[in-house]
Amino acid sequence: MEEIYFDNAATSQPSSKVIDKMIDILTKDYGNPSSLHLKGLEAERHIKNTSKIFSSILKVEEDEIIYTSGGTESNNLAIIGTARSYQRRGKHIITSKIEHPSVYQVFNYLEEEGFEVSYIENDSQGYIDLKQLKNEIREDTILVSIIHVNNEIGTIQPISQIGEIIKTVNTNTIFHVDGVQSFGKMPITPKKWKVDLFSISSHKFHGPKGVGALYKNKDVRLRPLLFGGGQQKGLRSGTENVPAIVGLGAAAYEIYNELNENRSHIYRLKNLLWEGISNNIEDVSINGPNIKEGSPHIINILFKDIKGEVLLHALEAKNIFVSTGSACSSNQPHPSDTLKSLGLTNEEIQSSLRFSFSKYNTEDEVKKCIQELVNIIPMLRRFKAGGRHK
Amino acid sequence: MKNIYLVKYGEIAIKGKNRYLFEDALLSNIKNSIKRLGKFHIKKEQGRILIEPENDIDSDEVIDKLKKVFGIVAVCPGIKNEEISMDSIKEMALSHMKSICQNNKYTFKVETRRSDKSFPLNSMEISRDIGAYLLKNMDGQLLVDVHNPQIRLNIELRNSVYVYSKVIPGPGGMPVGTNGKAMLLLSGGIDSPVAGWMISKRGVEIGGIYFESPPYTSERAKEKVIDLAKTIASYTGKFKLFIIPFTNIQMEIFEKCPHEQLTIIMRRIMMKISERIAKEENAQALITGESIGQVASQTIQSLAVTNAAVELPVFRPLIGFDKEEIVNISKKINTYEISILPYEDCCTIFVPKHPETKPKLEYILQSEKSLYNMESLIEEAVANKEIIMIE
Numbered sequence: 001m002e003e004i005y006f007d008n009a010a011t012s013q014p015s016s017k018v019i020d021k022m023i024d025i026l027t028k029d030y031g032n033p034s035s036l037h038l039k040g041l042e043a044e045r046h047i048k049n050t051s052k053i054f055s056s057i058l059k060v061e062e063d064e065i066i067y068t069s070g071g072t073e074s075n076n077l078a079i080i081g082t083a084r085s086y087q088r089r090g091k092h093i094i095t096s097k098i099e100h101p102s103v104y105q106v107f108n109y110l111e112e113e114g115f116e117v118s119y120i121e122n123d124s125q126g127y128i129d130l131k132q133l134k135n136e137i138r139e140d141t142i143l144v145s146i147i148h149v150n151n152e153i154g155t156i157q158p159i160s161q162i163g164e165i166i167k168t169v170n171t172n173t174i175f176h177v178d179g180v181q182s183f184g185k186m187p188i189t190p191k192k193w194k195v196d197l198f199s200i201s202s203h204k205f206h207g208p209k210g211v212g213a214l215y216k217n218k219d220v221r222l223r224p225l226l227f228g229g230g231q232q233k234g235l236r237s238g239t240e241n242v243p244a245i246v247g248l249g250a251a252a253y254e255i256y257n258e259l260n261e262n263r264s265h266i267y268r269l270k271n272l273l274w275e276g277i278s279n280n281i282e283d284v285s286i287n288g289p290n291i292k293e294g295s296p297h298i299i300n301i302l303f304k305d306i307k308g309e310v311l312l313h314a315l316e317a318k319n320i321f322v323s324t325g326s327a328c329s330s331n332q333p334h335p336s337d338t339l340k341s342l343g344l345t346n347e348e349i350q351s352s353l354r355f356s357f358s359k360y361n362t363e364d365e366v367k368k369c370i371q372e373l374v375n376i377i378p379m380l381r382r383f384k385a386g387g388r389h390k
Numbered sequence: 391m392k393n394i395y396l397v398k399y400g401e402i403a404i405k406g407k408n409r410y411l412f413e414d415a416l417l418s419n420i421k422n423s424i425k426r427l428g429k430f431h432i433k434k435e436q437g438r439i440l441i442e443p444e445n446d447i448d449s450d451e452v453i454d455k456l457k458k459v460f461g462i463v464a465v466c467p468g469i470k471n472e473e474i475s476m477d478s479i480k481e482m483a484l485s486h487m488k489s490i491c492q493n494n495k496y497t498f499k500v501e502t503r504r505s506d507k508s509f510p511l512n513s514m515e516i517s518r519d520i521g522a523y524l525l526k527n528m529d530g531q532l533l534v535d536v537h538n539p540q541i542r543l544n545i546e547l548r549n550s551v552y553v554y555s556k557v558i559p560g561p562g563g564m565p566v567g568t569n570g571k572a573m574l575l576l577s578g579g580i581d582s583p584v585a586g587w588m589i590s591k592r593g594v595e596i597g598g599i600y601f602e603s604p605p606y607t608s609e610r611a612k613e614k615v616i617d618l619a620k621t622i623a624s625y626t627g628k629f630k631l632f633i634i635p636f637t638n639i640q641m642e643i644f645e646k647c648p649h650e651q652l653t654i655i656m657r658r659i660m661m662k663i664s665e666r667i668a669k670e671e672n673a674q675a676l677i678t679g680e681s682i683g684q685v686a687s688q689t690i691q692s693l694a695v696t697n698a699a700v701e702l703p704v705f706r707p708l709i710g711f712d713k714e715e716i717v718n719i720s721k722k723i724n725t726y727e728i729s730i731l732p733y734e735d736c737c738t739i740f741v742p743k744h745p746e747t748k749p750k751l752e753y754i755l756q757s758e759k760s761l762y763n764m765e766s767l768i769e770e771a772v773a774n775k776e777i778i779m780i781e
Contacts, residue, residue, distance in 0.1 A: 310606055
């Protein structure tokens with residue numbers, strides 16, 4: 001049975017070009033970029049090459065890219081690094097209620113450390129309240145962190161508009177964007193959008209796991225999280241993961257090289273899936289933004305009276321892989337905060353599934369998935385939890 | 391002088407004419423438990439089992455393994471010398487004491503047992519002479535205390551001399567394989583692994599049975615049960631785990647029977663399937679982790695109705711235990727941390743809101759009459775079983 005992978009927002013299949021490049025580096029150019037000899041220089045050149053790729057995609061300077069271990073570290077470094085560096089100017093920081101854990105858990109931590117946090121509300125489609133944002137920014141607000149594309153429902157925040165609002169109210173406030181789900185799916189122009197820090201994760205766009213990047217405007221000072229040999233201008237000590245950084249660069253190059261084709265392809269798949277589901281299955285709805293507005297690769301669907309986890313396993317048995325917004329296990333009483341913030345009940349949250357696409361998916365796969373859903377769902381609905389005997 | 395482990399066993403030594411069967415089983419179980427740690431020479435010797443490593447081994451690892459072999463009352467790491475003379479005993483005693491004493495002062499006592507009655511000195515005399523010798527040669531580090539010594543130096547004279555001071559308690563019980571075979575119903579919860587461990591401790595060989603209901607239960611739930619089985623196998627030695635696909639049966643019950651009876655009927659069918667597997671496997675009993683009153687399906691009435699589904703005896707070693715007592719054992723045998731992983735029965739779909747707590751067998755039998763497909767569903771489930779060898 002062919003495998004159908006619709007969980008690309010969790011992670012994506014590495015591109016074969018990326019893998020080949022990485023094997024090449026691991027085999028031949030294994031030097032330490034800090035070494036003075038030729039092997040070191042070779043390795044350094046490979047990193048510079050990735051920086052060149054990012055510089056051209058993001059329209060930023062090469063030395064404004066920091067390499068990290070992934071999205072979580074990029075977000076941590078951006079937020080904690082800013083908070084510690086600018087705390088004398090103020091201890092007020094702002095984020096939204098639909099952030100990824102690698103952002104909101106950091107805010108919780110900083111709140112414990114004595115920072116004052118304002119949380120921006122969002123509407124039922126996941127868009128943050130821009131008026132509230134404008135009102136919350138103060139003289140002592142040092143940081144605003146907003147997710148670009150929400151990982152569960154695909155809402156795209158108007159980053160350019162948000163950047164404008166922030167800098168108009170307080171030009172000194174630093175603007176961080178968690179771009180883990182948006183990079184590779186749309187053009188990203190931090191400088192134009194007045195974004196100071198932008199987090200990127202390699203494995204979301206067919207690169208290797210364990211590597212990510214952080215765009216940092218050169219005027220922003222960050223306090224590092226890791227101390228040691230002073231690599232990457234002291235911002236991130238530790239020998240650079242050269243093969244992974246090369247893989248990251250290759251993946252970024254590949255995805256942006258055919259951005260428009262990829263975009264319209266995955267957007268078509270998303271539409272096709274929703275058409276098939278909404279035309280053939282009763283009591284379904286989209287969680288989050290209108291299908292035309294959300295990110296092309298994510299759709300979150302509520303199947304009424306179905307346990308999302310059961311449906312996930314039923315699809316798994318057909319070799320189709322999707323994701324739930326929440327685990328329905330007793331050990332995790334808090335289902336997805338994002339879905340909750342849209343106004344969904346716990347039961348609705350547990351009945352929701354996320355499908356996320358990549359360029360490797362095909363229309364046939366989507367059709368097969370629709371067919372399986374049409375077969376499975378009536379059966380699962382017949383055995384509804386706590387249902388009465390007829 | 392060689393490093394050795396003396397293994398003491400209790401209960402099996404009194405089993406009369408069948409004693410050799412128990413000893414051979416223990417010997418073979420010990421062999422299996424430590425075979426991956428190095429080469430050993432293992433033999434019976436007058437009420438002891440003697441383990442001689444043939445190469446350098448990590449002693450802590452060996453002891454950890456032996457502490458899990460049922461039938462072992464104690465493990466004593468010590469030294470052995472084939473030469474039986476006072477000079478050799480003195481040399482052994484001094485060398486052993488030096489190896490266990492740090493720079494502190496210790497109280498000690500020497501205890502001697504001899505089965506070699508031809509030796510010129512008796513036990514008391516040997517103890518006294520060795521004690522005096524040690525006092526003289528340990529630079530004043532030692533002090534005699536015959537009532538409550540910190541170090542009890544044991545000397546055993548058999549066909550060789552053995553010297554040891556540490557007596558590490560083993561799990562007790564009887565060697566696995568000496569008391570028949572039973573099938574354990576493993577759910578992934580806290581209780582069933584403990585029940586299996588307890589029965590296995592009485593020398594019973596076990597096999598495991600797990601009922602899976604995909605898509606209502608996940609692959610991870612199955613992984614968890616396999617991990618639990620592996621932990622149990624670290625005591626029992628390898629065994630077979632049978633995984634029975636159960637979804638169709640549950641649906642059949644769900645469709646045809648009153649919902650308050652779902653759990654009890656489901657459990658009766660699990661028992662029936664288990665009995666079938668038990669007979670195929672030549673097992674003579676079933677084991678469950680039930681304890682009176684813990685949940686609706688474990689009231690005394692429910693247990694009676696469940697029990698009536700099978701002919702084989704059902705062992706319920708936890709029947710009189712409180713949850714806390716069960717939890718304590720599961721922590722001791724290292725199954726607790728696995729059991730509390732959240733994958734178990736993630737979906738409550740087949741659990742009725744108001745389960746029957748005082749079922750009557752006649753009504754249950756009445757309800758089961760509508761399950762006219764059940765026999766073929768059971769056969770299908772048994773035919774589609776998956777068997778995993780757990781080691």
